Amino acid sequence: MRSLVSFKNIKKSYDGEKLVVRNLNLDVQEGEFLTLLGPSGSGKTTSLMMLAGFETPTDGEIFLRDRPLHILPPHQRDIGMVFQNYALFPHMTVAENLAFPLSIRRMSRFDIKQRVARILDMVKLTPLADRYPAQMSGGQQQRVALARALVFEPKLVLMDEPLGALDKQLREHMQLEIKQLHELLGLTIVYVTHDQSEAMTLSDRVAVFNDGVIQQMDSPGKLYEQPANAFVAQFIGENNSLLATQISASGDYYRVRLDDGSELDALKVRPSSPGKKIQLSIRPERINVNAPQQGDEQIKARVQQFIYLGDHVRMLTEVAGQGNFMVKLSPDKMDGRWQAGSEVMLSWQPQHLRALDVVLQ
Incomplete structure (x- = not known):
């Protein structure tokens, strides 16, 4: 697949000292949906703003295909942009908002009218063409903002937290719409x-x-199933962490010891050496209770509490002196005899327990 965008050794600092983005090298493939994900202050939005042209890199280069992008002003980059706050012109109707990016590109009135009609139909807004933004719901305004970013058929569309202001149900609906437009x-x-x-x-x-x-x-599947470090394991989905000491290595596995003396095998992900404290990771749904399979690792646990969530039950346990170790179970796997304080046996396949970052002491 061909790269559409390339970040080459991009750095960004606002004060000349602290780097908000450090040596970013990233290729965006043509036709892909790439998400920049992270907590506040992680550099994701700054990276997007440099691509859009609203921020300037401190060092490095950005290319759109083989054309240097970082030297062009935003309006010459042929990039569509969707913001969280919609950024619609309040004095313009929906149709006028959509026509604006076409008129500044000096398209003919006939072509503008055709383009606007086509995109209105695509995002199911034709009946609202003559309304002003203040007369529309948040979801409708977001759909207009999306249509405005697509109407001039840009090579690239950037979206900055576009659904953050919507309620959960509408946000999930808009996710499906965006995905369908991406594919269509x-x-x-x-x-x-x-x-x-x-x-x-x-x-x-x-x-x-x-x-x-x-x-x-x-x-997404690899991030969830094969996190490369403890940060990714904790940030993506639900995750259990255990602290252990590495005691030996064999093939693809480390032998580790927990604080209560229990020994387990854990898949090697990050470098370690004997005697080092290491953080282990396992997903809650990979764990069985009192139902070991052949080749499973096993460890005793004490039940702390149950949280019923309809399609599954979260059982919080204490393992090797570490609390809130979560097991996800379907309701039909629950045993009526289990209660807070019960002792159970947890088990899992060795490859699901991952040895991640060495803990600095």
Whole structure:
């Protein structure tokens, strides 16, 4: 697949000292949906704003195909932009808002009328063409903002937390609409969010940012199943962490010891050496209770509490002196004899327990 956008050794500092973005090297493939995901201050929005042209890199270069992009003003970059606050012109109707980016590109009135009609139909807004933004709901305004970013058929569409102001149900509906438009029009989309479930739903790939650095960039499935470090494991989905000491290594596994003396095998992910404290990670749904399979690792646990959530039950346990170790179970796997204080046996396949970052002491 061909790269549409390339960040080459991009750095950004606002004060000349602290780097908000550090040595960013990133290729966005043509036609893909790439999400920049991370907590506030991680560098994801700054990276998007440099791509849009609203921020200037301190160092490095950005290319759209083979054309240097960082030297062009925003209006010459042929990029569509959707903001969280919609940024619609309040004195213009929906149709006039959509016509504006076409008129500044000096398109003919006939072509503008055709383009606007086509995009209105695509986002199901034709009946609202003569309304003003103040006469519309938040979801309708967001649909107009999306249509305005698409109407001039840009090579690239950037979205900065576009659904952050919507309620949960409407946000999920708009996620599906954006995904369908991406596939229908063959768009290349770079999307920024701090909502990991939104990133997992929409994206072909997700770049997880922290402290100005991409921690891991992968498909949603790989990020969840194969987190590269403790930050990604904790940030993506629900996760259990255990502290242990590495005692030996064999093949693809470390042998580790927990604080209560229990020994387990954990899949090698990050470098370690004997005697080092290491953080282990396992997903709650990978754990069985009192139902070990052949080859499973097993460990005793004490039940702390149950949280019933309809489609599943979260059982919080204490393992090797570490509390809130979560197991996700379907309701039919629950045993009526279990209660707070009960002792149970937890088990899992060795490859699901991942040895991640060495803990600095």
